[in-house]
Amino acid sequence: MGKASVARIQRIRKQKIDEQKLIEGIINGNKTDLSKAITYIESNASKHDQLVQKIIEACLPKANKSIRIGITGVPGVGKSTFIEAFGMYLTQLGKKVAVLAVDPTSSISKGSILGDKTRMEELVKNPNAFIRPTASGSSLGGVARKTRESVILCEAAGYDVILIETVGVGQSETIVHSMTDFFLLLKLAGAGDELQGIKRGIIEMADAIIINKADGNNKKAAQKAKVEFNRALHLYPEKKSQWKPKVKLCSALHNEGIEEVWKMLSTYFAATKENEFFYLNRKEQNKFWLLQSIDDQLKRNFYKSEVIKKALEEQLEKIDNNSTTPFEAANYLLGLKANLDK
Amino acid sequence: MGKASVARIQRIRKQKIDEQKLIEGIINGNKTDLSKAITYIESNASKHDQLVQKIIEACLPKANKSIRIGITGVPGVGKSTFIEAFGMYLTQLGKKVAVLAVDPTSSISKGSILGDKTRMEELVKNPNAFIRPTASGSSLGGVARKTRESVILCEAAGYDVILIETVGVGQSETIVHSMTDFFLLLKLAGAGDELQGIKRGIIEMADAIIINKADGNNKKAAQKAKVEFNRALHLYPEKKSQWKPKVKLCSALHNEGIEEVWKMLSTYFAATKENEFFYLNRKEQNKFWLLQSIDDQLKRNFYKSEVIKKALEEQLEKIDNNSTTPFEAANYLLGLKANLDK
CATH class of the missing domain: 1.10.287 (Helix Hairpins)
Incomplete structure (x- = not known):
């Protein structure tokens, strides 16, 4: 055997060992390995395609065991503060929390949400939390695929609650909705819908509206907004889940109302597992993602x-x-x- | 040469003659031929693919000479009545008018808009008007492609003004917006945005809001709505076309305000041809449709x-x-x- 062949075999063997190590690392909950693997997912280099596929295949049997929560709201509504408070609360309950993001603006501004981890000071240092800044990409479809694949990896790494953040503009809400079990809309009291830039379709998707910054002088306005949103929500047809969307007040900054949100979520998950909507919905989402994966691959194939x-x-x-x-x-x-x- | 071969050659020759006759018919403005060709476009049978492609290729040099106007508004706003009045007015100016539709609900309800031609009693009998009920299809993308191809044929058949109707829900507006030069939103006075089911994004796309049924007891409310919409429109950033969206009152039923709408359109087209936005926009649309055509064909290829x-x-x-x-x-x-x- 020539020198070159030996080197080639050694390289392949080394690669396999690295691959195996990476997969074991993820499944053992090693954050560095998880991060590295997500970086491969986010890479647009086709040389990583096979590696990514192997990692996902290895992670799949360990996945599907978390609850997935979509969180949206316009900039300024306090998403980071809410996620920080909510995430810390969950870790105190002994849960492991992963935070991902689908950001339609990131391809232009190179990361506007979650980009600044310092806005989640405590959570970022928490051993039971994993925060991953926005996947970037040229198309929303690509970003969606990357996020969905990252969810699989986070679940395999033992994260119980996956929070997927997005902003209240464009089609990103529909995408986050299509990969989560519960869809949470953050709002502020006092600002009108038009001003908050929230589309009607997003309210329709919401399983809960959380009115944030319901503290101090805002408290009264928040109470009023709660009544109004409750009234507005009644205008929509009943959801397939049979869940009646709730409106809750919270002050993430002062850690108020966070426990209430978790209680509501627990009720939702108990009810939708009981009536089987939870499982049915995941199957429907999987069917959607089968078609999306094919579309995506056809395009990648064409343009590569x-x-x-x-x-x-x-x-x-x-x-x-x-x-x-x-x-x-x-x-x-x-x-x-x-x-x-x- | 065997009998079978002779028959085969005769069949191909006959097919070519039919094809040629159909194309000539379209270009000569024969409505029956135009209808027949659109039926081929709408057919999902792949055996018609080649024929359709030939027809489009033959029509393309004659196309691109019309103005394309998108019209949207929720059911009940009076779209059919408006199109009837507006279309009749245009034919009186000596124009040829084609009316097409993109209907996201048609695949379920089998044609809800334009399905009932009797709602455009006069226009349907007008020799200078061509009304084509909704293309149906399993996907909105498919319907969009079919509509866009039908536009080419209508233009080759000499139609000066193409009206493309859609309803105020879902993604169909974005699609109609992506294939038209001017986007017109019909509204009613008095009904709030929420009730009219119009999303914020649609108002943002509108080049004009026409408040229909501005007659009788409605007149005062319509005037008030005009002021409000004008105010709302000022909140949006300037359009690339540099056109400031207008709000107009009209009573299609009583034929009032129709001329005003046409005057506004004429001003728009003069201005956007002057500042070249008209041409630039069509180029951008063509680029979008190039990518859409490829995506569409990749999927068709895969699933056929x-x-x-x-x-x-x-x-x-x-x-x-x-x-x-x-x-x-x-x-x-x-x-x-x-x-x-x-």
């Missing part, structure tokens, strides 16, 4: 080739010059890809 | 095989039985497809 990337640039330029139409350009690119695959 | 369709059913059932995960199932199906394509 350098030839196609270059040709796409050219066709986009031709559209700019009015020398082609989207239909012609699409046919050209699809034909090119078919030839490459031959 | 009967083997894949059956395997997908099986995998979905396995998810129901918790005997697979979305990741495993996706990998299985992608592997199966790769084998089929070998």
Whole structure:
């Protein structure tokens, strides 16, 4: 055997050992290994695709055992403070908490939510908490896939409660809703819907509205808002879960109302496990994610080739010059890809 | 040459003649041919794919010469009545008007908007108007593609103004917005946003809000609503088109305000052609549709095989039985497809 072959075999063997070590690390709850693996997931380099797939496959049997909670609200509503207080409370109950984020703005601003871990000072130091700043990516679909895969890893690492944060704009709420069991909307008292930039569809998705900063001078306004939201929620048709969305007051800054939120969640999970919605919903989500995974992979497959990337640039330029139409350009690119695959 | 071969060649020749006749018919403004071709577009049968592509390719050089107007508003706002009045007015100006629809509910209810042509009694009989009921389809993406292809055909058939109707729910507005030059939101006076089910994002997309049914007892409320909407519209950032969205009153039933709407549109088109936004926007839309066409074709390609369709059913059932995960199932199906394509 030549030197090169020996080196190659040694490299493969080394890689396998590293891979195995990484997987064991995750399953044993090693945060560094978990972080490293999520970095591979977030990498857009196709050389990591196989490794990522192996890690996920190894983690899957250990996953699916947490509860997944989506948290949304516009900037300024106090999401970080709420997650800090809520996360600390959960760890005091002996739970392990992971915090992830789906941020549609991150691809532009390079990480606006969770980017600044210092806003969760205590939680970030807590051995039973894992906080992962925003996955970035060129498309929301890509970010969604990465987050969903990260959930699997966190669950395999033994995290009981997965909090997935997002901001109250764009389609990111729908995506977070499609990967969580409970959807929590944070609001402020006093500010109108328009001003808070919250779309009607998001209120419709909410399993609970938490009015944050319900303290001091805000208390009265918060009480009033609670009544109003309760009234508004009654206008929506009954949820498949048979759960009636709740409105709760809280002051994350003063640690008030946090226990109440957890009690509500416990009631929800008991009820939806009892009526089996919890399991049914996860199955529906899995079906959705099967279709999404296929779509995603088809696109990745198509665009991974350098030839196609270059040709796409050219066709986009031709559209700019009015020398082609989207239909012609699409046919050209699809034909090119078919030839490459031959 | 055997009998079978002769028959085959005759069939192909006949098909080519039919194809040519159909294309000529469309370009000569024959409504029956236009209808027939749109039916081919709407057909999900892959045997029509090639024919459709040829028709579109032949129509493309004649297309791109109309103005495209998106019209949205919740059921009951009077869309059909408005389109009837507006369409009749345009034909009186010597224009040819085509009315299409993107209806997200049609796949369930089998055509809820434009389905009932009798609501546009006069326009439907007008030789210079072409009304096409909702394209149906299993996915909104599919419906969008079909509508966009139908626009090409209508333009080739000489229609100057293309009206694309949709309802004020879901993602259909975004899709209609992505294929039109001007986006018009119909509203009623008096009813709040929540009640009208109009999302904030839709108001943001609107180039004009038309308050319909501004007649009789409604007049005062409509005037008040106009002031309020004008105020609300000022809160949004300036549009790329530099156009300031307008609020207009109208009573489609009494034919009042229709001329005003057309004057506004003329001003808009003059201004956006002057500052070149019109052309820039169409280019951006074309780029978007290039990517959409590729995505769409990738999916069609993937799911067209009967083997894949059956395997997908099986995998979905396995998810129901918790005997697979979305990741495993996706990998299985992608592997199966790769084998089929070998």
